[in-house]
Amino acid sequence: MSTCSRLIALDTETTGLYPQCGDRLISIGCVEILTNGEPGASYHQLINPQRPVSVGAQRVHGYSWEMLKSQPRFVDIADDFLNFVEGATLVIHNARFDIGFLNAELAIVNRGCMADYCEGVIDTLSLARQKRPGKPASLDALCKAFNIDASGRTLHGALIDSMLLVQVYNSLTKLP
Numbered sequence: 410m411s412t413c414s415r416l417i418a419l420d421t422e423t424t425g426l427y428p429q430c431g432d433r434l435i436s437i438g439c440v441e442i443l444t445n446g447e448p449g450a451s452y453h454q455l456i457n458p459q460r461p462v463s464v465g466a467q468r469v470h471g472y473s474w475e476m477l478k479s480q481p482r483f484v485d486i487a488d489d490f491l492n493f494v495e496g497a498t499l500v501i502h503n504a505r506f507d508i509g510f511l512n513a514e515l516a517i518v519n520r521g522c523m524a525d526y527c528e529g530v531i532d533t534l535s536l537a538r539q540k541r542p543g544k545p546a547s548l549d550a551l552c553k554a555f556n557i558d559a560s561g562r563t564l565h566g567a568l569i570d571s572m573l574l575v576q577v578y579n580s581l582t583k584l585p
Contacts, residue, residue: 414528415497416442418578420570421507422470425463428513433458434483435472437511438567439493442500446579452493453568455480471564483514495526500578502548502570504532533578540584548573555580 418440425432435458441449455472457480467473501507508530512522523530537546544554548570552559557576562569 416500416531416578417494417497418442418448418500418571418574419494419507420502420567420574421510422472422565422567423466423510424458424460425466426506428510431460432463432466432510433460434510434514435462435477436470436567437486437490438569438571439490440568440571440575441497442575442578446575448572448575450493451568451571452490454486454490456486457482469565484518487515487518487520491520491526494523496528498528499523499530500574501530501532502574502577503534504530531578533574533581536581537577540581548577551577551580 420438421434422436423432423434434456436455437453439452441451443449455477457477458474459482461474462472462477499508508523515522533551534546537544537551541554544550549559551557552573555577557573557580559573562573
């Protein structure tokens, strides 16, 4: 565990795969990882993406435009989100994806980038590939490998995936 800063497991859900093509965030979930490895405070927010959700993305997380259009926009929740993660090291599975979307949203509202607010990022996908070479490294595969109960996860969800990521991170950091 890092002793330099808070650790926060983070996950997002999106309208599609490509922020550079206009896809947007629809959900952010964060769970603090306490020094004893237990989950601490959490943050979760659904977001109005101001655009339709792709059929493929909807199959992954189950959120439709109808479900999201009454939610606050990213600009409306940016301060609360940034206050929650400020000064922390983020623990993210496939960090390039999530950071790409977060940076795109921050750029839209002229708020810089995630590196302006956080100490750093630990990518558990890279960590899993390093510590378990040649073995499956998806979040589902890691939950299975470490006997983490993911039965409550029927679809991807930013908060539930962050909760699972706390356990995956703890398991990965115990490996030699």
